[in-house]
Amino acid sequence: MLDVALVSLIQDMSEKAGVDGVIQYWSRVGESLAKRMGKEAYLGWPSFNVALREGRTAFSIEGEVTALTDLAITDVDGDVVGYIYALKMCVFVPTILRVRYSVGEVPKADQLVSDEYNNSVRDSAVCNFCVIHQKFREEVAKSITVADQPLECLQLADRGFTGETKISEDFLRKIGINPEYVRSLLRNYACVYAILMKGAKLKGEEVEE
Amino acid sequence: MKSRTTREPLLEDNPFVDVAAYLFLEDIADKQGSAGMNTYLMSLATSLARSMPLEEYQTWEDFLDAIRSNESIITTFEDVITLTENCIITTECPFSKGWSEYTRRIGKFSKIHTEVAEYYNSTVKPGAVDTGCVIHQTFRTAAAERIKVGGKSVKYAQIAAILSDGRKKLAPEEWTPILLEKAGVTQTQLNMIIRNNACVWILYQ
Numbered sequence: 001m002l003d004v005a006l007v008s009l010i011q012d013m014s015e016k017a018g019v020d021g022v023i024q025y026w027s028r029v030g031e032s033l034a035k036r037m038g039k040e041a042y043l044g045w046p047s048f049n050v051a052l053r054e055g056r057t058a059f060s061i062e063g064e065v066t067a068l069t070d071l072a073i074t075d076v077d078g079d080v081v082g083y084i085y086a087l088k089m090c091v092f093v094p095t096i097l098r099v100r101y102s103v104g105e106v107p108k109a110d111q112l113v114s115d116e117y118n119n120s121v122r123d124s125a126v127c128n129f130c131v132i133h134q135k136f137r138e139e140v141a142k143s144i145t146v147a148d149q150p151l152e153c154l155q156l157a158d159r160g161f162t163g164e165t166k167i168s169e170d171f172l173r174k175i176g177i178n179p180e181y182v183r184s185l186l187r188n189y190a191c192v193y194a195i196l197m198k199g200a201k202l203k204g205e206e207v208e209e
Numbered sequence: 210m211k212s213r214t215t216r217e218p219l220l221e222d223n224p225f226v227d228v229a230a231y232l233f234l235e236d237i238a239d240k241q242g243s244a245g246m247n248t249y250l251m252s253l254a255t256s257l258a259r260s261m262p263l264e265e266y267q268t269w270e271d272f273l274d275a276i277r278s279n280e281s282i283i284t285t286f287e288d289v290i291t292l293t294e295n296c297i298i299t300t301e302c303p304f305s306k307g308w309s310e311y312t313r314r315i316g317k318f319s320k321i322h323t324e325v326a327e328y329y330n331s332t333v334k335p336g337a338v339d340t341g342c343v344i345h346q347t348f349r350t351a352a353a354e355r356i357k358v359g360g361k362s363v364k365y366a367q368i369a370a371i372l373s374d375g376r377k378k379l380a381p382e383e384w385t386p387i388l389l390e391k392a393g394v395t396q397t398q399l400n401m402i403i404r405n406n407a408c409v410w411i412l413y414q
Contacts, residue, residue: 001286001303002230003222005257005344012256029233033225036232036315061314062225091225102285103260132229 003095004102010128011107019109019116023131026113030135034058040144045080048146052085058140059195062133064088066189073175075200082196084156084177086189092129093190096161124168126160141195149197157182157192176203227307228314231322234340238321243328246321247343251333254344258282258351265357269294269414272358276412283352283365283412286345292402296368296392299408304341305373330378336367338378345408346370353412361414368392368409369399377403 014022037058042048049067051057059065066086073082099106106127113128125131134155141153154171165186172179175194185192196202238246261282266272273291275281290298302308312318318339326337337343346367353365368388371377380388389396392411402409 001348002234002307002341002344003226004286005253005348006230006233008257008260009253025233028236029229032232032236033229058314061228061310063223091223094223095226098286102282103257104262129226133225136225136229 004098007095007099007106007110008103010113011109014109014112019113020120022109022113022128023117023121026128026131027135030132031139033132034136034139034143037061037140037143041148042144042146044147045083048144049083058143059085059137062087062091068185071177073177073194073196073200074203076203077201081200081202082151082175082194084175084182084192084194086185087191087193088189090129090158090161090190091133092127093161095129096127118166122155122168124155124158124166126158126164126166130158137193141198146197151195152198154194154196155191156194157186159186159190174202174205222306222310224307224310224314228311231307231311231319232315235319235321238319238325243321243324244332246325246340247328247332250325250340250343251329251347254347255351258348258355261285261352261355263355263357265360267359269358272356272363272412282355283349283363286348287408290406293393295411295413296394297410297412298402298406299410300406302341302371302373302407303345304339305407308339308341308373326378334367335381336370336378338370338372338376342370342378349410358414364413366391366411366413368411369403370408371403371406379403 010022040057042051049069052059052065052067068084068086071084072080075081096106110128114125114130117125117131124134137153141151144151155168156171157165157167159165167179167182169179172182182192234246237249264281266275273294276284276289276297277291279285286303287299288301290300292298308318322339326339326342329337329343336346349365353363356363366388367380369377369379388411389399391413399409
């Protein structure tokens with residue numbers, strides 16, 4: 001109920017604070033949630049992936065996340081420095097449906113906020129809520145270490161409620177994954193992202209240099 | 210009309226959204242205090258009710274049927290039992306899942322949620338245990354105003370709210386006999402109801 005009430009306020013918020021104001025609000029919510037989840041440390045990638053599967057990491061709050069262990073990210077030395085992860089269902093689909101069945105439709109400001117985010121921050125949002133959880137993942141990665149290495153999260157691709165997709169080709173090039181492969185993942189998943197060791201020297205970056 | 214059961218798997222709350230929404234409210238409270246947050250919550254709930262369609266029913270029985278099948282706006286977010294023609298019982302608080310996700314993933318629920326409820330009780334109407342109650346009770350008041358039965362408006366009053374942890378808020382003693390008479394239940398029956406339900410309220414004309 002609280003989520004539907006907040007959605008009904010998006011239009012009002014965007015009219016009063018502007019769409020960039022809503023982006024700032026949502027970014028702060030994502031950041032605050034990540035910081036309140038606390039720090040985590042794992043011995044290595046297997047223990048992190050098991051924790052994820054068992055719903056013990058902060059990333060698990062978003063729902064059913066699968067570690068695509070066939071898609072390991074390696075550095076220039078061939079060492080595994082991360083993996084690709086996929087979220088089965090967008091966290092906001094239940095909210096969007098509840099809004100649909102109780103109020104009628106999602107406010108038009110939803111599209112305006114995501115368009116502004118795509119223009120001014122990063123071209124990766126399919127709805128205004130992407131602002132919250134993309135920021136959340138970025139921040140939560142900073143609170144987790146694997147083998148004493150801090151992590152970073154890269155948003156790779158997402159599919160919206162109406163089927164619109166966003167694919168971040170720059171990040172895919174950086175980690176050396178074919179965009180068409182990620183596009184096929186979106187048939188079965190709503191959101192695809194990479195978690196990797198911060199500062200790792202990647203093959204894709206070497207090619208760019 | 211599509212049945213509720215087919216929607217249920219998709220309508221299950223997502224913990225991320227629930228917890229993020231609570232933190233969003235706490236962010237507002239940090240800046241505006243209990244009074245500001247109370248005003249914000251009431252405006253949030255009123256705005257939500259006003260964004261929903263108006264309703265009209267020929268008879269009270271038609272209205273009760275819509276309530277029981279969650280087709281009326283006033284019970285969109287909750288599962289209820291209609292104990293009598295006027296007494297409605299919410300079996301599970303719609304905020305309880307968010308509350309339990311918050312306590313599981315973040316820690317102890319921030320005390321600002323109780324402080325805001327106390328502010329609401331002293332300045333608006335006594336009946337809230339935490340911020341969820343402020344939203345819910347304000348929503349019901351505004352939603353009732355959008356419903357007409359036999360051409361007449363519907364009114365709402367709160368009798369008891371009970372949280373997942375057992376904390377409860379009952380209507381003031383001096384109001385209880387009147388509310389129970391309208392509800393058509395005795396004090397003993399009320400005590401039995403609040404043992405294992407989340408909210409007791411009435412709708413009348």
